[in-house]
Amino acid sequence: MTNGEHALTGTEPDWDKAAATFDDEPDHGLRDPEVRQAWAARLRSWLPERASDVLDLGCGTGSLSLLAAEQGHRVTGVDRSAAMVALARAKLAGRDAVFLRGDAAAPPVGEERFDVVLVRHVLWALPDPGRVLRHWRGLLRPGGRFVLIEGVWGTVSPVGIPAEPLTSLLAPLALEVRVESLSDDPRLWGRAVEDERYAVVATA
Ligand SMILES: C[S@@+](CC[C@H](N)C(=O)[O-])C[C@H]1O[C@@H](n2cnc3c(N)ncnc32)[C@H](O)[C@@H]1O
Numbered sequence: 001m002t003n004g005e006h007a008l009t010g011t012e013p014d015w016d017k018a019a020a021t022f023d024d025e026p027d028h029g030l031r032d033p034e035v036r037q038a039w040a041a042r043l044r045s046w047l048p049e050r051a052s053d054v055l056d057l058g059c060g061t062g063s064l065s066l067l068a069a070e071q072g073h074r075v076t077g078v079d080r081s082a083a084m085v086a087l088a089r090a091k092l093a094g095r096d097a098v099f100l101r102g103d104a105a106a107p108p109v110g111e112e113r114f115d116v117v118l119v120r121h122v123l124w125a126l127p128d129p130g131r132v133l134r135h136w137r138g139l140l141r142p143g144g145r146f147v148l149i150e151g152v153w154g155t156v157s158p159v160g161i162p163a164e165p166l167t168s169l170l171a172p173l174a175l176e177v178r179v180e181s182l183s184d185d186p187r188l189w190g191r192a193v194e195d196e197r198y199a200v201v202a203t204a
Pocket of ligand 1: 119
């Protein structure tokens with residue numbers, strides 16, 4: 001399989017149906033203060049120090065959007081699921097954040113450009129991730145960055161995208177690509193995990 005073809009073996013969930021209980025998972029809802037704090041600290045280290053424009057693609061219920069907004073950033077979230085977008089809007093009500101319904105692969109942001117493209121657990125499920133990354137590169141301002149949190153989940157029938165093919169896809173699009181393992185920090189997941197989980201921070 002070539003990098004660009006690194007596609008799915010799983011079946012896409014019905015995200016509208018999943019929305020109501022999505023936040024029940026510790027790393028989704030970030031309700032446990034220790035889990036929340038672990039994600040907040042990582043996010044702070046991945047995002048620019050100055051207040052920035054963050055595009056959260058496949059934002060789900062907006063949990064990472066909320067952490068970014070709490071850290072002083074302006075957030076635009078995009079999700080294809082109307083139910084997810086409704087929950088994200090409610091979660092960030094009163095914050096400097098807007099949520100749009102649309103395709104993460106071609107976000108409906110017009111000519112707007114961003115300092116950060118933030119994506120957690122979404123890229124792996126999009127057809128042709130290489131083409132998608134090239135499109136996202138065009139949404140970044142000069143010096144902007146990708147913050148991509150992905151992994152390979154499960155051991156019997158694993159799904160996802162390993163770090164290596166993802167960094168190969170990013171190499172021609174970024175000046176610097178850094179991979180951080182997230183498998184060894186149980187606080188992020190609310191439990192110990194054995195599969196491959198990581199973040200890639202790539203500066204354009
Ligand atoms: C596993 S959830 C991750 C949600 C969020 N990023 C987080 O980490 O909490 C995947 C999300 O991506 C959204 N999604 C999947 N494919 C999409 C697409 N092509 N365009 C926009 N959203 C998509 C789903 O609706 C769902 O909200």
